[in-house]
Amino acid sequence: MATPPPYPAAFPAPPHRHPHWWQRTWVRYGALVVLLALSGLVILALVREQTGTRGFLVGLGLAVLPVPLLVAAFRWLDRVDPGPWRNLLFAFAWGACAAALIAIVANSFATRWIATATADPASADTLGATVIAPVVEESAKATAVLLVFLFRRRDFSGIVDGVVIAGVTATGFAFTENILYLGTAFGTDQVTGGRGMASVTAATFFVRIVMSPFAHPLFTVLTGIGFGAAALLADRQHVRRALLPAAGLLLAMGLHALWNGSGSLGQYGFFAVYTAFMVPVFGLLSWLVIWSRQRELATVRAELPAYALAGWLAPAEPFVLGSLRARRLARRHAREHAGRGAARAVGQYEAYATSLAFLRRRGRLGRAGADFVPRERELLDALWSRRAVARPALDHAARTTARPLPVPARVPPGTVYGPAYGYGHPVPQQSPHPQPYPQPYPYPAYNPYRS
Known part of the structure; x- marks a missing residue:
């Protein structure tokens, strides 16, 4: 599979600073x-x-x-x-x-x-x-x-x-x-x-x-x-x-x-x-x-369709992930056909997708923090790395529960989302080399630095 395109940096990364010894994670956990x-x-x-x-x-x-x-x-x-x-x-x-x-x-x-x-x-x-x-x-x-x-x-x-x-x-x-x-x-x-x-x-x-x-x-x-x-x-x-x-x-x-x-x-x-x-x-x-x-x-059902539209999720996934019964069927299907490790991966996929929906909602309402961009990237990467195991199980759950698919048509091949100016609506761009790994920013609706 081709190497995924680089994630466009909306803001320059802050300079790396070495924390003091009392600020280190292992010190805090040890003290606790x-x-x-x-x-x-x-x-x-x-x-x-x-x-x-x-x-x-x-x-x-x-x-x-x-x-x-x-x-x-x-x-x-x-x-x-x-x-x-x-x-x-x-x-x-x-x-x-x-x-x-x-x-x-x-x-x-x-x-x-x-x-x-x-x-x-x-x-x-x-x-x-x-x-x-x-x-x-x-x-x-x-x-x-x-x-x-x-x-x-x-x-x-x-x-x-x-x-x-x-x-x-x-x-x-x-x-x-x-x-x-x-x-x-x-x-x-x-x-x-x-x-x-x-x-x-x-x-x-x-x-x-x-x-x-x-x-x-x-x-x-x-x-x-x-x-x-x-x-x-x-x-x-x-x-x-x-x-x-x-x-x-x-x-x-x-x-x-x-x-x-x-x-x-x-x-x-x-x-x-x-x-x-x-x-x-x-x-x-x-x-x-x-x-x-x-x-x-x-x-979950309301926020994830935007990511399905951009190609990060399959069309049925927002509605499968918005049903506890469908989630349970997906994990069971993965466990029966690929073992406990696959079921665990499907459970992680469900959890990351839910966190992504909550993050997008906070961003859309102007309640997200300054870590919105790296956190979105982290969650999308976690989903993408588990998609090969999770998608067949989620597709089975969608067919079993007959979930509706009111998701708009996918973005045409070769269309990616570039960084939006001021974090308004994304700017469509034509990529000369279509990638199976979609660009981020399916809905960059929040600018933490804009008052």
Whole structure:
């Protein structure tokens, strides 16, 4: 195959600068791993000290039960544009180690200080649970979302990404907290001889694992929605980009405080709050996330036809890539006929195409950053290198699902797109040597340097 033509440079590349040692990627990752590992060791020692070895093991065995289900649920929500596993691992580790350690230390210190200042331990415990704990815990969990938002910006493109990162972080936090509560309950049963219906462990398990495993994820998801909404805004909208995450965090703290305070509302306060607030909010947020995912699929169907027109994609691909069922059929077809490696390549093709659609949408709306051009080139190159494996599978999915093909006719052979002046509409040019590798700029709709 002929060598692809060079990609026209819209802007001169900035001079290469060697970063300082503390700016190197491996230094940052190493520092993060060390921080999380130390936090994990400290939280392990603290929990084991409060529960004892047997209580810790019992709590661990019971607390781990909802974790796979919750993580799988959030991963299922992220099927349109799945983020890398390293982000999820970081979020879970931060919630289970760093956020849990911050919460235990800060809550204990604040409660003791209030008890000393007021000489009323009972009131201090109530105030700590309803005021201090929601502020500390939600702030600690929100830090993970903030870090991904700032340093993994390419993987944070909308509401669904915010929900997934926030939910997995809260799942890790709830995992550690459940170990502590269940282990402490088991220790209480060992002292009092509680069995059966009188078992504190059974009651704690029913409330925390059976009835409300989604409680902490539900709180923190509100923060994630705030960050996800901010990710959809242009970089220049500084005030709104700061206010939306703050508003989500305040809502998370408020709902968390209401939940923690339900026990002080009388005999049926817990069930009243659970029925009147938790279940409706859970249903509303579930609808919002699924609706956001459908909007993501609609974005894929709306933005990718321009790349099909320019020759980067086959005519049917925008509509196959905009259907989860068709995507699944394509991966299955590749796996059955070419093995797992081919299925993995098709999955990567789908993910890169989705990222390309989101990038083009941000550029068309004037919300992309200065890295629009190199990022577009990177994604197009990734698609082109996988087209030989992916296109037969996607074509099979298109024929199986009978997807419509409302794509305009292809550009005539020999017509390529040159760089557009001012990033308006592309300038057609006749190439003396037609290339099988189409030029970029299928829709260069955004100039990051133009005000």
